[in-house]
Amino acid sequence: MGTLSIPIPKDLKRTLSSAKCVVVITGAGISAESGVPTFRGEDGLWKNYRAEELATPWAFKKDPALVWQWYDWRRGIIGKAKPNPGHFTIAKMEKFYPEFTLITQNVDGLHRKAGSENVIEIHGNLWRVRCVEEGKTFYLNDVPLKEIPPRCSCGALVRPDVVWFGESLDPQLISKAHAALTSCDLLFVIGTSGVVQPVASFPSLAKQSGAQIIEINLDTTPISALADITLRGKSGEILPALFENMSLEAPKKC
Helix, strand or coil, X not given: CEEECCCCCHHHHHHHHHCCEEEEEECHHHHHCCCCCCCCHHHHCECCECHHHHCCHHHHHHCHHHHHHHHHHHHHHHCCCCCCHHHHHHHHHHHHCCEEEEEECCCCCHHHHHCCCCEEECCEEEXXXXXXXXXXXXXXXXXCCCCCCCECCCCCEEEEEECCCCCCCCHHHHHHHHHHHHHCCEEEEECCCCCCCCHHHHHXXXXXXXXXXXXXXXXXXXXXXXXXXXXXXXXXXXXXXXXXXXXXXXXXXX
């Protein structure tokens, strides 16, 4: 296992060209390159509240207006962010590989803005809301919000369609992610700390199924020891370099 830097070695390019089923996992690191803060730790402080105090079902039940004021502030910051070259390269990868799945921990929607379609937003989407009465979801892109707290057409409150502290992930999304991970032959793990479960266990699942793992991160993570190749640096620089000037034949279906 080695730490590599661009320019990309020929053997790695051969790995990319021979892969048939590809999965990409992304975390906060790729969004940070677009200027999106974590909203946790010091970045998460807002009017003396921390993210862990506001992103909960109990906080919403107690004071939905307060929670939505915080999300309105967050959306105002994230709404100014634009996809970076890493996001755009992942979108291009989806068009190249016939079997491709993107699993993201990010809720900022930047992958979809970049053109990615087969996206498992494991923690939800900040721009999508869910009616607390009917359960229906829809996108609400107003920045700032016209009404706080916002409401559904039925008159009921809506909440951000994201996974809050104390809530479980959607089992259907987990099942879909597992299916992709156990069938892929190449897994990219990009900009994730490798400590938040259950996503932290996803690379092990792919490895056990025979996949090669390429990690792209600024720092060493628990995933690094599992990775076949670790690339240190920004994904917005490394990903374009991986696929730059590559004349590849489209792989066959898995």
